[in-house]
Amino acid sequence: MWARWVLAVYLIGFLEGSCVHILDVARDGIHAYASFPQVPLQVFFVSLAILDPLVAVLVGLVRREGVWLASAVMATDVFANWWGNRHWLQDDPARLVWLSPITFFGLFVVAFLLPLHRTVARTASSPQTAPAA
Template sequence: MYLIGFLEGTGAHCLDLMRGGIHAYASFAPVPLQVLFVSLVVLDPLVVLLVGLVRPEGVRLASGVMVLDVIANWIVNWPQLQDDPGWLLRPVGLLPITLFGLFVIASSTPLHRAMTRPHPAARPGDGC
């Protein structure tokens, strides 16, 4: 699920940058959030690479990226949500980002633990 979600995020941010250039988010996000959204073009595929290689660092990076991404999206969507609370229920946008972020945070500890647990075949003293 991590790979699918972060690949989708990579694609979405790449499309935004192809359409609007480096200032694709300037119309609705303050500069620090613009920098974050642009940086996701690098961070999202880095998560995919590290998690795909079963690196625990990938899980930690995924968690950090999603915390920042969800907070940033709530900040930029807050005015629209105040005007129309139904905005949250749209199938594209804030709802899937929030749900995926919650999934990443909820699964990060067990996934990290599984990635750092020694493989049963690698136990010392097994005569291998």
């Protein structure tokens, strides 16, 4: 049962991220993240308009690949946000509050990587269609 709740939180988080990144790119195109001076960060954040929905689909289908991709995306996303905002954090430490939701969600996703992967893998090898806990 716990795995269903964890997958639901993953799904909600990645659907929210999908909406944010898709709307940003729809509004401002490939320059949506021009406020970040590092081009690799800009490219990464634009790519989240594709990666976040992909993770949501794979997690919604209860695929092991979705669990791994979710962790990779969130680890990179948290790192990119902290790296890209480091100068603002030095100038105004109160901005830590702004990074808290993505950081906590990223920690949640990574913390459940192995237990969720094991549960989903067991489910995939059994005739059930949803993970049991």
